[in-house]
Structures are given as C-alpha cells and as structure tokens.
Amino acid sequence: MSHLFDPLTIRGVTLRNRIGVSPMxxxxxxxxxxxxxxLVHLGARAVGGAGLIIAEATAVEARGRxxxxxLGIWRDDQIEPLARIARFVKxxxxxxxxxxxxxxxxAGSARPxxxxxxxxxxxxxxxxxxxxxxPFADGYRTPHALTGDEIAxxxxxxxxxxxxxxxxxxxxxxxxxxxxxxxHSFLSPISNQRTDEYGGxxxxxxxxxxxxxxxxRTVWSEDKPLTIRxxxxxxxxxxxxxxxxxxxxxxxxxxxxxxIDCSSGGIAPGIKIPVGAGYQVPxxxxxxxxxxxxxxxxxxxxSAQHADEIVRSGQADVVLLARxxxxxxxxxxxxxHALEQPVPFPQPYHRAY
Ligand SMILES: Cc1cc2nc3c(=O)[nH]c(=O)nc-3n(C[C@H](O)[C@H](O)[C@H](O)COP(=O)(O)O)c2cc1C
Numbered sequence: 001m002s003h004l005f006d007p008l009t010i011r012g013v014t015l016r017n018r019i020g021v022s023p024m025x026x027x028x029x030x031x032x033x034x035x036x037x038x039l040v041h042l043g044a045r046a047v048g049g050a051g052l053i054i055a056e057a058t059a060v061e062a063r064g065r066x067x068x069x070x071l072g073i074w075r076d077d078q079i080e081p082l083a084r085i086a087r088f089v090k091x092x093x094x095x096x097x098x099x100x101x102x103x104x105x106x107a108g109s110a111r112p113x114x115x116x117x118x119x120x121x122x123x124x125x126x127x128x129x130x131x132x133x134x135p136f137a138d139g140y141r142t143p144h145a146l147t148g149d150e151i152a153x154x155x156x157x158x159x160x161x162x163x164x165x166x167x168x169x170x171x172x173x174x175x176x177x178x179x180x181x182x183x184h185s186f187l188s189p190i191s192n193q194r195t196d197e198y199g200g201x202x203x204x205x206x207x208x209x210x211x212x213x214x215x216x217r218t219v220w221s222e223d224k225p226l227t228i229r230x231x232x233x234x235x236x237x238x239x240x241x242x243x244x245x246x247x248x249x250x251x252x253x254x255x256x257x258x259x260i261d262c263s264s265g266g267i268a269p270g271i272k273i274p275v276g277a278g279y280q281v282p283x284x285x286x287x288x289x290x291x292x293x294x295x296x297x298x299x300x301x302x303s304a305q306h307a308d309e310i311v312r313s314g315q316a317d318v319v320l321l322a323r324x325x326x327x328x329x330x331x332x333x334x335x336x337h338a339l340e341q342p343v344p345f346p347q348p349y350h351r352a353y
Contacts (some may be wrong), residue, residue: 005341008051008317010258010294012223013171015095015318016344018311020052021045021321021333022298023099023174023229025070031330032059032072034081042085046092049332049344052318053089055082057101058165058177060157064102064182067111068124073100073161079168086169093344097172099229100216102154104292105130105143105191106183129154131186132193151198151208154182159215171175171224175212175257178231179266183209187230187248188240188267206248208271210255217256227296228252229261232283235271242286243291249291260287261296275299278306285315296320304335314349 008015021042028037034055042053058071065072071077086096108125109118118140119125129150130143146154148199162173177183185191186208192199198207213226220226232245249260262284267274273279280299288295297316301307301350307319325331336343 002311002317004304004311004319004339006311007335010225013095013225015051016093017049017051017332017336019050019335020097020296020318021050021054021325022322023054023056024196024322025056025066026288026324027067027069027113029071030071031069032065032074032078032169034071034078034085038071038081039085043088043092044329046089046094047346048325048330049331049336050094050325052095052097052172054097054099054172054174054320055085055170057099057103057181058161060100060102060161061154063107063126063129064154064157065103065107066103066181067109068119069111070103073164074157075237076164079164082165082170083168085323090169090171091259091344095172096170097174098165098170099174099176100165101176101322102158102182104128104185106180108141116259118146119190119285125192130182132341133200134191134193136180137184145194148196148198155208155211156213157214159219162216163219166224172222173216173224173226174218174261174345175209175226175228177209178229178263180268181266182229183212184231184240184267187244188234190234190236190239190267202244203248206251209248210251213252213255213257222256225258226256227259227261229256229263231262231264231266232262232287234267235265235273236268239267242283245283246287246290249293251292252275257293257315259294259296260284261298262287263298263317278303278310281310288314288316294304294318298322304338307335308339344348
C-alpha cells in the first residue's frame, strides 16, 4: 500500500512524493516565451515540496494558443527560457514536467481577467482550427475544418515540440487531450463530425491522439514518462464517456503512454457537472482499475488527508492540485507535517522549520 509521500518511479524518473502541480496557464508569456514569472511561479512550488511540477499548456504552434499570452514551443528560441525553469525545478528535487497542447477551436481568446472571450483580428485573434467547422459556442469563431494533410502537419508540430521540450530538460511530458481543446475535440462526437478516417467511429476519432503519442515517442526518450490528460467524460448524453476513456487508455499503453491524468468536461459550455470535493477521483479510479494503467487524480482535492487517502486506497498513483497550490505554494510541506512524514524543508528556510 502506497501513501502520498512514497516515491513513485516510472521508467527512469522518480517522483519524491505523489503530489503534483497541475498544469495551469499563467497567461503571462509574450510571443510564447517563458519569463521570470514562470520561473518564480513554478520554482516556488518546487521549493514548496511537490514531487512533480507540470508547466502549463504549451502550444505546438502559434495558432494553438488559448490566448496570445500562452507559452509556446514552436521555435528553437523558446527552448532556453524553459530550460532555465526545468533546471531550477530539478535543482530543488522536483521533477520538471510540462503539458504540450493545441487549443483548436477554443484558441485566440482574451486572458480570463480580460473577459476570456474570443478575440477579433483587430484585437489580436486569429483563425482557429478543429476537426469540423462547428464553433464552440455562440460568439466563437467558426473553425476551419482541418484537411488530412493539415492534421499530419499538426501531429508533426507535436513531435517537434516534444523534441524541443526534451532539449529543455523536461522529464515528464503530458499531452493535453482534455477540456475541449484540439485533441479532445477530435475524440468527442459532440465536436467531431468528420466522415473521413479521423471521424465517425471510435477508432477514427481516437486516431489523431494515437498518431500524436506515437510521433512523440519517436523523439521522447524511453527513459522518460509520457502521460496524457483526458476529459474522462464530457458529462453529456451522447458525448465522450468514461468507457471511451478506459478503452483509449488501453490503446495508448502499447504506444508508450505511462499514465492518464483524469480531468473532465470542457467540450461545450453550460454543462451541468456534479462538482464537489474529489469529484473526478472516481474517473481516475475506474481508468486505473479497468485499463491497468497508472493515473493521476485532479479536481477539488485540498486536504492532505484526502490526497493521502486517494493514493492509499489505490484510486490514483499521483494527486494533482491546481488552485490550492495557487493559494499555498508550500502545500506539500504542510501536508508532510500534517501526515507526520519527513518534511522536505528547503535548507535556506531551516529556521522556520
Ligand atoms: C489558473 C488556471 C489555469 C489552468 N490551466 C490549465 C492548463 O494549462 N491545462 C490544463 O489541463 N488544465 C488547466 N487548468 C485546470 C487545472 O489543471 C485543474 O485541472 C483544475 O483547476 C481542477 O483542479 P483544482 O480543483 O485543484 O483547481 C487550469 C486551472 C486554473 C485554475
């Protein structure tokens, strides 16, 4: 039986504990470049004792950014500012991870604190792309439906982005296939109305995700974990559901995917989601047991006892926190103390221990 402060080894990488920083967009980059904000934000949480730091959704091409202020990895000069972060995170004993992403039809929006709405061309927006020419919601752009050749180009962008992230020193890669962004919009029948080999049947809708995982594995070292975040359910009748997620997890295992990060929702606005403490944990549990693959649980997990219970009871292998770690970057240190575990207290802070 494992607990929250047991190390976890996947391939050649060992997390010092099961606590991870969930990927969170900071909407603070310029031209896709990481800067001091990202270093301090992610670095503080490494100092704060988490075992895994997953940097935000990082776009594989410029039009795949959620907002103009997202991180990107479509050019070689975007490597070094990220490498600086990876080096610091690692120097603090945490594993540097990052999420690789394409925002699809939800791209080109304002920052949340500037309204989060799609931007016009005049305000810096751009044409968005998707499996089908179906807008996310009223007021969103009608996306350009990608051709087969354009899909292949995007798969190549994921591969090239992963190659650059490896050069930057990241040791844990998460493919973003959740929250209604490009890959999720291929998976879900709600947004994918294609009639070619990338739409229709389950096998066709998952094709791009398999292609992306396979392409990334050609450049991402065998020693390093490759993981993926799904929206394990759309919470919509007739949408993508947990059984689909279990089956996709089974198909991804032989492609070299090591862990499924189980989130949910995001394919359409206004969906009723039964939000509450740990509400997505049963999704991680079902994928873990039915597909026999490691999982991460995320969503409204805020107490040390709850996080520990999730790992102890075998519901998930890793617990990711997002907003609670914005409130308290030292959450992992406090959790260790609360659970009477050795606290990985940073030496320069020792007088406060
Ligand atoms: C500021 C912010 C930015 C986020 N950005 C991302 C992101 O880049 N990629 C992603 O998959 N999820 C993103 N999320 C979702 C979180 O990773 C997490 O799944 C969600 O907040 C639920 O966890 P929590 O209840 O611990 O906050 C973001 C959440 C927040 C609050």
